[in-house]
Amino acid sequence: xxxxxxxxxxxxxxxxxxxxxxxxxxxxxxxxxxxxxxxxxxxxxxxxxxxxxxxxxxxxxxxxxxxxxxxxxxxxxxxxxxxxxxxxxxxxxxxxxxxxxxxxxxxxxxxxxxxxxxxxxxxxxxxxxxxxxxxxxxxxxxxxxxxxxxxxxxxxxxxxxxxxxxxxxxxxxxxxxxxxxxxxxxxxxxxxxxxxxxxxxxxxxxxxxxxxxxxxxxxxxxxxxx
Amino acid sequence: xxxxxxxxxxxxxxxxxxxxxxxxxxxxxxxxxxxxxxxxxxxxxxxxxxxxxxxxxxxxxxxxxxxxxxxxxxxxxxxxxxxxxxxxxxxxxxxxxxxxxxxxxxxxxxxxxxxxxxxxxxxxxxxxxxxxxxxxxxxxxxxxxxxxxxxxxxxxxxxxxxxxxx
Numbered sequence: 001x002x003x004x005x006x007x008x009x010x011x012x013x014x015x016x017x018x019x020x021x022x023x024x025x026x027x028x029x030x031x032x033x034x035x036x037x038x039x040x041x042x043x044x045x046x047x048x049x050x051x052x053x054x055x056x057x058x059x060x061x062x063x064x065x066x067x068x069x070x071x072x073x074x075x076x077x078x079x080x081x082x083x084x085x086x087x088x089x090x091x092x093x094x095x096x097x098x099x100x101x102x103x104x105x106x107x108x109x110x111x112x113x114x115x116x117x118x119x120x121x122x123x124x125x126x127x128x129x130x131x132x133x134x135x136x137x138x139x140x141x142x143x144x145x146x147x148x149x150x151x152x153x154x155x156x157x158x159x160x161x162x163x164x165x166x167x168x169x170x171x172x173x174x175x176x177x178x179x180x181x182x183x184x185x186x187x188x189x190x191x192x193x194x195x196x197x198x199x200x201x202x203x204x205x206x207x208x209x210x211x212x213x214x215x216x217x218x219x220x221x222x223x224x225x226x
Numbered sequence: 227x228x229x230x231x232x233x234x235x236x237x238x239x240x241x242x243x244x245x246x247x248x249x250x251x252x253x254x255x256x257x258x259x260x261x262x263x264x265x266x267x268x269x270x271x272x273x274x275x276x277x278x279x280x281x282x283x284x285x286x287x288x289x290x291x292x293x294x295x296x297x298x299x300x301x302x303x304x305x306x307x308x309x310x311x312x313x314x315x316x317x318x319x320x321x322x323x324x325x326x327x328x329x330x331x332x333x334x335x336x337x338x339x340x341x342x343x344x345x346x347x348x349x350x351x352x353x354x355x356x357x358x359x360x361x362x363x364x365x366x367x368x369x370x371x372x373x374x375x376x377x378x379x380x381x382x383x384x385x386x387x388x389x390x391x392x
Binding site: 023047058060062067071072076175185 | 346
């Protein structure tokens with residue numbers, strides 16, 4: 001009795017998987033299981049043919065929907081261009097002359113007269129301090145060679161991808177090299193890529209260039225961006 | 227981005243069009259989908275296929291757009307997909323062709339059932355991928371697909387096509 005129930009459950013489970021088997025999206029293990037069941041169960045095989053009919057007509061129906069017009073692409077790339085342009089501009093503009101004028105406009109004439117006097121005093125004091133420093137003679141010079149080397153956290157390179165590179169390959173490449181696309185495409189399929197770094201700009205750029213030269217299945221050329 | 231767009235835009239468009247039923251709205255939405263993909267490219271973790279990720283974004287956008295649309299904007303295409311018991315002679319003649327009847331019945335399915343059938347059969351998405359796109363558990367994916375097919379069989383039977391299942 002138990003075996004019969006188990007068999008029925010197993011058949012039901014297999015039947016539920018038929019649409020994915022028809023579409024070829026089952027794991028190897030499940031696909032083998034379904035294949036074995038189809039080979040030994042005529043009714044299941046008949047039902048599988050119904051699934052295949054549904055699959056064929058669903059594809060037919062979707063294919064008949066046509067494709068979007070060029071408007072969709074134009075709209076997309078116009079939006080990307082607009083966002084790229086905004087990203088390149090400073091986040092906010094700062095008109096110094098207007099800000100200074102606005103600042104002083106807020107004070108009354110008496111406050112302004114007092115402020116002018118205070119400013120003149122500050123200038124006099126400053127002149128005194130500078131004069132004193134000149135008379136004292138030069139300070140010991142700072143040894144620049146002992147300053148810590150400049151470190152960068154990222155370097156940018158202009159990169160062109162091999163035309164045959166698949167999206168998966170490019171995605172894997174970006175992941176493996178801790179890189180992100182920050183701009184592009186520019187000119188003939190050139191992208192600006194940002195690579196994580198931890199050292200001097202020159203050393204890190206050289207390191208990344210060397211690494212990219214080992215990835216000729218994905219990258220066809222690379223140049224320092226700055 | 228151009229490569230990605232060229233490779234996926236037609237399928238994403240068709241998926242969205244089946245959900246919203248309006249070609250102009252679908253075109254606007256796919257521009258938004260790919261713009262989001264461009265903006266979020268650095269956040270894509272590569273755990274799923276790019277197409278699965280894009281279809282999930284597309285679905286979210288399509289459903290948001292549908293929620294915003296008032297009922298009176300229901301367009302002809304969507305209206306046509308609503309079940310009508312009285313077929314005209316033209317439709318009756320077409321029904322002689324089993325494939326055409328099957329396609330008609332596919333169009334008459336509820337959006338929920340239509341969506342899962344499209345994802346499995348046309349977009350070739352696995353159980354796990356459908357679960358990720360539709361945001362439901364994997365077992366629900368399987369039972370929803372089963373009930374979608376069952377409903378399809380009922381519609382076919384009502385249209386005079388007996389398949390001997392379920």
